[in-house]
Amino acid sequence: MPLGLIETVDERLREFKAQRDKLIEAFLLAYPRLCQEAAVRLRTLYNPADYPPMDEVRTCFTLSWQYISYGVPEQLGEISARIFEIERERAAEAMSQACDEIQQVMRASLLELVSHLRDRLADQPDGKPQRLRESTLQKLRDFLGTFDLRNVVDDQELKEQVDKARALLEGVSTDALRNMPLICAQVREGMAELAMCCGDRVSRKFRFAEA
16 A cells, blocks of 8 residues: 555545444444344244344454555565575565566556446437436546556556546536537547557456557
8 A cells, every 4th residue: 555545545444434323333233123023034944043142243343453464574584684685585576476466456456447437428329428427427536636646656648648638637527428429529529539558458457559
């Protein structure tokens, strides 16, 4: 996780926990009734042992998180330089693989978002515009807004595409895309070009156009 996002992530986790606690309480409030309904529905197949007491059920819901930093312990070098070097090479290889995975996930995410917006801005077969939800545009904006913090692998090629997407959407609202055909067409064409640069969606890889 990028260090710059720790406060944001922690805040969201606490929000999710508070929402989850409310849902758990709502479930526990309905639990006795659900058990009774199960007894009526199952009849002879009903087994009370399958439905533990509410206090026990409550303990089955848990949510926790912690922040961990990975690396090779420096003390290992004092014990064995050979083992330390082996572990350092292993850590470097694991980090390299992780970076490749992060890069592909980030690229695939942008590809999916721009392709979806492109598709929603295209007309239906009967010539009528498709329904464009606010969330479609907002998800792309959220990705573009947090990209610099999440670009931990310093993917400059992806950043170039992100900057193009930012420029296309600057000052553009959902209402404008719905009601202003020229703006809609301009953004749709721009998203189509970005999707082409991102490569095919099946392999989920990017193939950037030659400069």
